Amino acid sequence: MNISSILNILGSLLLLVALAMILPIIVGIYYQEEDTFVFIITMGLTFISGHFLRRFKYNQAGLQYRDGFVVVTLGWLLVSIYGAFPFLLAGIFNNPIDAFFESVSGFTTTGATVIISLESLSHTILFWRSLTHWLGGMGIIVMTMAILPQLAGNMHLFKAEVPGPLHNRIKPRIQETAKTLWLIYIVLTIVEVILLWLNGLPLFDALIHSFGTVSTGGFSSTALSVRAYNSIAVEGIVTLFMLIAGTNFNLIYKAIQGHFRTVINDEEFRLYLTLIILATLLITANLFFQVYNDLLQAIRYATFQVVSIISTTGFATIDYDTWPPFSRWILLVLMFIGGSAGSTAGGIKVIRIQVLLKKGTQELYRLLHPRAVKKIKINRRVVSETVSTSILGFFFLYITVFVTVTITLTYFGIDIISSLSAVASTLGNIGPGLELVGPLNSYLPLPELAKLLLAFCMMMGRLEIYTILVFIFMDWR
Amino acid sequence: MNISSILNILGSLLLLVALAMILPIIVGIYYQEEDTFVFIITMGLTFISGHFLRRFKYNQAGLQYRDGFVVVTLGWLLVSIYGAFPFLLAGIFNNPIDAFFESVSGFTTTGATVIISLESLSHTILFWRSLTHWLGGMGIIVMTMAILPQLAGNMHLFKAEVPGPLHNRIKPRIQETAKTLWLIYIVLTIVEVILLWLNGLPLFDALIHSFGTVSTGGFSSTALSVRAYNSIAVEGIVTLFMLIAGTNFNLIYKAIQGHFRTVINDEEFRLYLTLIILATLLITANLFFQVYNDLLQAIRYATFQVVSIISTTGFATIDYDTWPPFSRWILLVLMFIGGSAGSTAGGIKVIRIQVLLKKGTQELYRLLHPRAVKKIKINRRVVSETVSTSILGFFFLYITVFVTVTITLTYFGIDIISSLSAVASTLGNIGPGLELVGPLNSYLPLPELAKLLLAFCMMMGRLEIYTILVFIFMDWR
Numbered sequence: 001m002n003i004s005s006i007l008n009i010l011g012s013l014l015l016l017v018a019l020a021m022i023l024p025i026i027v028g029i030y031y032q033e034e035d036t037f038v039f040i041i042t043m044g045l046t047f048i049s050g051h052f053l054r055r056f057k058y059n060q061a062g063l064q065y066r067d068g069f070v071v072v073t074l075g076w077l078l079v080s081i082y083g084a085f086p087f088l089l090a091g092i093f094n095n096p097i098d099a100f101f102e103s104v105s106g107f108t109t110t111g112a113t114v115i116i117s118l119e120s121l122s123h124t125i126l127f128w129r130s131l132t133h134w135l136g137g138m139g140i141i142v143m144t145m146a147i148l149p150q151l152a153g154n155m156h157l158f159k160a161e162v163p164g165p166l167h168n169r170i171k172p173r174i175q176e177t178a179k180t181l182w183l184i185y186i187v188l189t190i191v192e193v194i195l196l197w198l199n200g201l202p203l204f205d206a207l208i209h210s211f212g213t214v215s216t217g218g219f220s221s222t223a224l225s226v227r228a229y230n231s232i233a234v235e236g237i238v239t240l241f242m243l244i245a246g247t248n249f250n251l252i253y254k255a256i257q258g259h260f261r262t263v264i265n266d267e268e269f270r271l272y273l274t275l276i277i278l279a280t281l282l283i284t285a286n287l288f289f290q291v292y293n294d295l296l297q298a299i300r301y302a303t304f305q306v307v308s309i310i311s312t313t314g315f316a317t318i319d320y321d322t323w324p325p326f327s328r329w330i331l332l333v334l335m336f337i338g339g340s341a342g343s344t345a346g347g348i349k350v351i352r353i354q355v356l357l358k359k360g361t362q363e364l365y366r367l368l369h370p371r372a373v374k375k376i377k378i379n380r381r382v383v384s385e386t387v388s389t390s391i392l393g394f395f396f397l398y399i400t401v402f403v404t405v406t407i408t409l410t411y412f413g414i415d416i417i418s419s420l421s422a423v424a425s426t427l428g429n430i431g432p433g434l435e436l437v438g439p440l441n442s443y444l445p446l447p448e449l450a451k452l453l454l455a456f457c458m459m460m461g462r463l464e465i466y467t468i469l470v471f472i473f474m475d476w477r
Numbered sequence: 478m479n480i481s482s483i484l485n486i487l488g489s490l491l492l493l494v495a496l497a498m499i500l501p502i503i504v505g506i507y508y509q510e511e512d513t514f515v516f517i518i519t520m521g522l523t524f525i526s527g528h529f530l531r532r533f534k535y536n537q538a539g540l541q542y543r544d545g546f547v548v549v550t551l552g553w554l555l556v557s558i559y560g561a562f563p564f565l566l567a568g569i570f571n572n573p574i575d576a577f578f579e580s581v582s583g584f585t586t587t588g589a590t591v592i593i594s595l596e597s598l599s600h601t602i603l604f605w606r607s608l609t610h611w612l613g614g615m616g617i618i619v620m621t622m623a624i625l626p627q628l629a630g631n632m633h634l635f636k637a638e639v640p641g642p643l644h645n646r647i648k649p650r651i652q653e654t655a656k657t658l659w660l661i662y663i664v665l666t667i668v669e670v671i672l673l674w675l676n677g678l679p680l681f682d683a684l685i686h687s688f689g690t691v692s693t694g695g696f697s698s699t700a701l702s703v704r705a706y707n708s709i710a711v712e713g714i715v716t717l718f719m720l721i722a723g724t725n726f727n728l729i730y731k732a733i734q735g736h737f738r739t740v741i742n743d744e745e746f747r748l749y750l751t752l753i754i755l756a757t758l759l760i761t762a763n764l765f766f767q768v769y770n771d772l773l774q775a776i777r778y779a780t781f782q783v784v785s786i787i788s789t790t791g792f793a794t795i796d797y798d799t800w801p802p803f804s805r806w807i808l809l810v811l812m813f814i815g816g817s818a819g820s821t822a823g824g825i826k827v828i829r830i831q832v833l834l835k836k837g838t839q840e841l842y843r844l845l846h847p848r849a850v851k852k853i854k855i856n857r858r859v860v861s862e863t864v865s866t867s868i869l870g871f872f873f874l875y876i877t878v879f880v881t882v883t884i885t886l887t888y889f890g891i892d893i894i895s896s897l898s899a900v901a902s903t904l905g906n907i908g909p910g911l912e913l914v915g916p917l918n919s920y921l922p923l924p925e926l927a928k929l930l931l932a933f934c935m936m937m938g939r940l941e942i943y944t945i946l947v948f949i950f951m952d953w954r
Binding site for chain 2: 065066069286290324325326328329332333356359360363364366368385388389390392393394396397399400403413415416417419434466469470
């Protein structure tokens with residue numbers, strides 16, 4: 001292990017975070033809020049820590065394959081710890097665990113909150129809270145597009161999709177890919193801000209909700225979330241941008257370049273849309289017949305909630321936890337599926353589900369035609385046995401982690417639905433779950449250990465599980 | 478498709494069922510009950526149907542590979558239909574769907590019931606109900622030991638374990654293997670009957686509960702199930718025999734032959750025991766601290782319920798649905814795991830879980846050591862990539878069926894916990910679930926379509942899912 005280089009990289013990361021803290025300081029000065037000082041202090045602290053770590057020598061040649069896992073895991077952890085300071089210093093929480101939970105939830109773009117009264121927060125703190133989403137989204141883009149494909153067999157599939165970097169030539173290609181995708185990310189954010197602003201939202205609110213949307217995070221500035229504006233236009237815009245944010249960014253890039261046929265023919269995108277339409281239709285029918293008696297209202301609520309959950313954003317325009325079991329179960333299943341690979345969304349990811357479905361069909365076909373050879377293809381490209389097998393393995397790991405963490409949550413006496421939905425929601429980086437952790441509730445009342453465990457789930461989900469598992473089980477020599 | 482031969486085999490099967498109906502007739506005569514006539518009529522009907530089907534010509538050479546799926550699926554279905562007649566004719570149900578549900582539940586050794594007042598049934602009907610378990614268990618032995626290994630890639634693993642028949646030489650070897658295993662099955666039943674009888678149970682009750690135990694079925698003759706006898710000895714005997722019934726029958730054979738070291742070193746058996754001990758310890762602790770305040774009572778209830786559920790029997794000595802979430806969730810997880818392969822237990826099966834765990838570890842190892850080759854071994858034998866991959870595929874199919882059926886159950890407005898536990902319990906051939914379908918309740922109040930769907934789940938689970946899926950998706954030329 002090349003500890004020196006790892007510390008150096010982590011130092012750079014902290015310097016970037018320190019740099020980002022200029023933004024809440026600007027917001028604080030604009031609103032003339034005391035919390036400005038909180039960020040000046042945190043920024044200084046982060047800068048000094050980053051600078052200190054940067055003094056360790058960086059030696060690219062000495063960086064080993066496995067060091068990547070360490071960098072990614074520790075990087076996310078460290079940034080979340082420093083990101084938690086403002087919440088503590090501003091006195092939002094007395095408990096460091098709560099502050100850490102909120103920060104991890106932000107940087108992993110989960111959006112699960114332990115804050116009950118959002119209205120009592122300063123603009124500065126609200127802005128930082130949502131900025132962690134947005135920065136986290138940027139981090140995900142670099143990580144899933146550039147770093148993970150280097151590391152993980154599981155990501156080979158995505159590697160084939162992305163004009164990704166080759167081993168030992170990481171740096172220049174990372175920068176190139178990341179720059180293009182970051183540009184898309186920033187443009188998406190600006191366009192949404194303008195659209196929301198034009199539709200009557202104050203600029204501050206427009207920023208907050210755009211940060212929460214494009215990063216598929218879901219932090220809002222009001223307890224009522226997007227519902228507070230009671231505007232179909234606003235809901236429509238947010239829905240559209242959640243849908244886009246859950247789409248592979250390479251595909252968005254192709255759409256911008258005018259290759260619409262590529263986008264429309266993309267199998268993952270098609271399945272993503274199919275799942276959204278199917279779930280919306282089913283829930284609409286259920287709501288129309290059993291709850292609202294108003295078709296338009298049923299469609300409106302169903303569409304928003306379905307897109308919000310499958311894209312793993314977690315905004316809500318209604319307390320979907322009061323819906324009938326059918327609708328709630330479908331939402332719960334969508335929490336596992338998640339958005340597209342190469343987006344800021346979490347969950348198992350649509351393309352993995354697609355490979356799993358094709359693999360399942362293939363196994364059945366094999367039983368009937370033992371001698372026939374039928375390869376799995378996605379977008380006319382053959383998916384190798386190694387890749388499809390490792391995706392099956394990923395599915396098993398995902399379910400195993402889900403089951404195991406749920407066991408420990410129920411140990412605290414939390415009922416089964418709350419426990420399993422809390423785990424599904426944090427592991428899939430959505431935010432709200434059902435019952436105790438439903439869209440109108442917060443994670444605050446949970447025991448400290450449960451909160452730590454769920455924060456761990458957010459990290460697990462965000463880092464595609466195996467990154468963390470490898471980190472844990474690594475041969476630490 | 479060799480329709481003529483298939484019908485002929487199904488005819489033989491019906492003749493065997495007709496033959497078995499002599500037993501309830503003897504019971505009916507002994508107790509001088511009217512329901513004797515019900516069985517005389519049903520026996521005649523079954524005999525005539527069987528005889529009619531036997532007139533189709535059997536041509537072994539013409540039997541194709543795929544015909545096996547048809548025989549197994551239709552066989553189980555047909556037997557369940559004829560087995561339902563006595564319930565209808567005796568007037569237990571007005572609704573044929575309920576009668577069919579009870580019969581399928583019997584023959585698949587599930588033990589889910591739609592009868593509320595067991596005490597009002599005649600001895601004859603009670604005997605038949607439990608006999609379906611016992612006959613179903615015999616069917617499972619033939620099927621999993623002799624027929625399925627011929628058909629299914631998924632079972633290759635078991636094939637290697639079993640001194641199984643070779644292709645095209647099915648018949649003699651089936652008979653040989655089946656005879657030995659049936660003998661074990663019968664001896665186990667007799668020994669349990671004697672032990673229960675010696676411990677104070679009436680012979681009739683001893684028979685009923687032995688049928689329910691060795692087949693891992695779970696039908697009882699009283700609403701209180703095994704608890705009715707309030708005897709630690711009885712509970713101990715039933716626990717022991719449930720544990721044995723959930724063990725690979727080849728292993729039991731080896732134990733009888735005196736090869737204890739083989740038994741103790743068997744990896745699946747070890748994991749099976751480990752899971753039982755672990756779950757019992759966890760639940761005992763949970764019950765001791767939160768419910769009973771009496772360690773012995775906690776151990777007693779925990780042990781029985783854990784063994785009952787993991788062996789997929791489904792007897793209960795307590796309403797475990799009133800336990801804290803932690804214990805209930807562990808039981809729910811055990812429903813998915815199930816007993817050992819080559820036993821009458823259902824569920825995913827311990828050996829598959831074992832391969833999945835090893836495969837998961839292997840994938841992680843591969844990420845850390847991309848060039849290293851590490852093969853999965855079970856009992857010192859290499860598990861091929863094909864087999865481990867198809868087990869991963871099986872796991873995905875199992876979860877997919879579970880999720881999908883649960884969606885349709887919630888559609889009827891049944892709450893999530895009841896729905897998912899009903900599906901987990903029927904798919905795993907256990908019997909009771911949680912909430913609405915908890916151990917003190919019956920499946921009677923569920924809508925007709927839900928009951929049909931759950932009966933379908935029992936068949937799916939019993940026939941290792943892919944048999945049914947292949948049957949459905951078969952190219953029916």
